[in-house]
Amino acid sequence: MPDNIIFCSGGGCGAKLGAGVLSRILGLLPRPSDKNLLVGFDSSDDAAIYRISDDTAIVSTLDFFPPMTDDPCMFGQIAAANALSDIYAMGGTPVTALNIVCFPETMDINILGKIMQGGADKVSEAGASLVGGHSISDDSIKYGLSVTGVIDPNRILTNTGCRTGDMLILTKPIGVGIVNAAKTVGEASQSSIDEALSSMTFLNKYAAAIFGRYSGIHACTDVTGFGLICHLLEMLASEHGAELSFADIPLINGAYGYARDFLITGAGQKNRSHAGDRVTFELDDFAAEELLFDPQTSGGLLASVSAAEAESILEDLKDEGIKAAIIGKVTNGKGIIVK
C-alpha cells in the first residue's frame, strides 16, 4: 500500500488557521480605499469583488490545502470544487482558474498529474477555463486554485444581510471532517468514506444556479473549515441570532456515531473555542455539538432566505438531487440556540 504514505492526516479545510488567530493579524493590514472594491476582506466574505463597469464586476478567490484522501485524482477534484465554491457563494460565475501547486521533487510526478487532472475536470464541469498556475517544490503536497469569476454588481450575495424571520438552508450534509478523522484511525466504514468523498467533489454550482432564480436570498456563504456554527456566526454578525434544529440538519451517514466515539479533530475544537458563549445548546448531545463545530472541506452553501420562498427553493434543490434542508431560522436575538 505505497499510496497511503504520501498523504498527511490533517488535510482539507481542517488545515485552516483558527478564525481567532486570523482576525487579529488581518486587523493590522491596511484597508484598501478603492471605491470600485465592492467586497474586500474586512467583511470576512468568501471572495473579493471588484467592479469594472456598471453591470460587471470580477470575483477573486483562492483556496488550497493538503490532501485528505489517498486518491490523487479525487483530491484534485475536491480542492477544485472547494476553490470554485467561493465564487458560487457570492452568486458569481467562474470564468478562469489558475493552479496552485506545492509538490515534493522526490515524489512520483504522475501523482501530481492525477491531482491536476482531477482539478481540471471540475474546472471544466464549472464551465471555466484552466489558464495556468504556479508550482513550487515543498516538503508536502498542497493543491488548490485561484479562481476568477464574473458577477452582476447588483446581484452580489454577501454573507451578511440576513433578516429576522429568514429560513436557513444548507445544501450539503455535514460531518466530512469527522468521517476523515475516523478514517485516519481505521474506524470509518467504506460507505461513510465514499459518501463524504462524493459530497466534497460535488460542485456548489447547481445549488447556486437555483438560488440565482430567486429574489429572496438575503445572505449566502459556503461552509468550510470553520464549521457550520462559526460560518453561521459570521453571517449573523452582531445584529441577528439564529435557532437551529439539529434533527433537521443533514449528516453524512455514520458521522454521528464517530462523533460519539470521540473521533474528532483539533480544528473542530478550535472552532468551539472561537464560538465560545455565542452558542447555547438546549439539547444534551455531545455528538451533535461536535458535528456542528466539525470543519468541512468543500461543504455546502448556507443561505438565509425569505420565509415565503424557502419551501419552493428547497423543493427545487431536492429536484436537482441536492441533499439540502431547512435547518433553522434567523431571529432578532443574539448568538445561536441549538435545539
Added chain:
Amino acid sequence: MLKINAAGDKCPIPIVKTRNALKAMNWNGTVEITVDNAAASQNLEKFAVQNKCRYSCTENGGMYTVTVTAGEGSGADAAAQTDEPTVDCISCGRIAPGTVVAISSKEMGNGDPKLGKMLMKSFIFALANAEQLPETILFYNGGAFVSADGSESIGDIKAMEEEGTEILTCGTCIDFYGLDKTPPVGSVTNMYTIAEKMTSARRLVKP
C-alpha cells in the same frame, strides 16, 4: 499509571490511544497523556467529561500533560457505543489491523548476543504492553526460539494471543533446530503464509 506519549499525533489519535488504554484496563485506572497542542488537551477533556472520568492538565512550554482517571461509572457512554454498527473496529479491541511483526532472530539488532537476547525479551514485553497490538507476529529462523518452550517471552506472547494477535512460527525452522513440533503458543506455518502475511501487511515491523 500508564503513560502515553501522543506529542506529534493529530486528533483524533491522542483520544483513540487514551480510549484504547482505558478500555484495556476495563475503565479502572489512570492514563497520563502528553500532547503538544491545546486543542488536543481540550478534546481529551471533553472525552473525560463524557465518560465520567477525572481530568487534569498541566501545561509546560507548549507541552500538555493530561491525566484521565477512570473509576466506578466511567466509560458507560463508550460502552453503549458498541451497538453502533458502522464502527466495525470496536470488536478488534487493541489489535492494529494490518500491523505484522517479523521476529527473525533470538536477538534484537546486531552486537553482543547477550545484550541482543535481553533486548528481544524487553521488545516483546513492550509490544505486549503497548496500547495497540500487532495483528500477526511471525517467528522464523532464530526467531523460532523466541516462541519455543523455554523462552522467557512465552508469557507475553500468550497474553497477546489472548487479545487476538495471530502467532505463527515457521515449521521448517522448528524442524531444522529440532524444537518441539507443537510450540507452547500459536500455531505452525509455512513459507507461503509467511510470504503472504509480509507482503500484504499495511505495516511490517522487524526489530
